[in-house]
Amino acid sequence: MLSKKAKYAIKALITLARKPERGSMGIGEIAEEERIPRKFLEAILLDLKNQGILYSKRGKAGGYALLKSPSEISIGLIIRVIDGPLAQVPCASKTAYQPCLECKDAPTCSIRLVMIKVRDATADILDNTSLRDVIDSESELLYVI
Amino acid sequence: MLSKKAKYAIKALITLARKPERGSMGIGEIAEEERIPRKFLEAILLDLKNQGILYSKRGKAGGYALLKSPSEISIGLIIRVIDGPLAQVPCASKTAYQPCLECKDAPTCSIRLVMIKVRDATADILDNTSLRDVIDSESELLYVI
DNA sequence: GTACTTGGCTTTTTTAGAGAGCATTGATCC
């Protein structure tokens, strides 16, 4: 299950990416727009800043802004930064492999083989979907409606 | 992330399915073989029994046995029974759709569209992989080694 | 200096994971 933290992170970054002028936005503004608990969002944006995805400025007229272009930030990256590996079990992760304690033997672990397939399929989608893609598909959808 | 509960459930069911004679096994035997905390496994097997996947017999010489053949039990089914919907967000689930509280508008929710793709890819793999498939791929692997 | 912002720390609430203890059932022994 995607944590709320990751969900909020994606929503916040989309909100920032959607701003056409690409100026900085305050936490309060983002929190209100996306209905995210304000203090929780603070911690999330801080994480994203420490990971080099966001830039922050304090003081009056401060706020957060993207450090990369929306097409360079994939949903997969965001989820990895906030929730950790995409794989649903540690032993199926490519970026952060860890043998699971329960398994007697990783190479022959029956669950691992299936979950690696799931991880690969998931990563293929999430790493190839950028904030730009998400925003574009969103506005296409609005056309249809 | 797959819960430990679901992971244990899959392991326990594989263990039961692997028994060629298809007789019943006691909790203790399964717990020891798969290194699962015994009392935790009790709760898990009870769930699986209540969902019609296992049969249980009490008393001396009691234990658990599969109610369906291993080829009829998919990994997807097991995970759904224990962890709930495969989708990583409630609003992307086909079997248990729920609008997420955070979203202002589900149809145009930007995250939802991506997560539906992930869900579909995941379900495609997990619903088409049965206990039998897992056991078979396991023994193939042993050959290679 | 003042008003408005992020930053860091602490506390509370909720949920998953794990374990303990007793009740219930049923085969088997005598």
Next chain:
DNA sequence: GGATCAATGCTCTCTAAAAAAGCCAAGTAC
């Protein structure tokens, strides 16, 4: 056919992590 032992079934409690909220410090434009 009743006692007994070995198994599942159930309820309660504890711990750790995620989620959320509150408080005060630090920084910056005006």
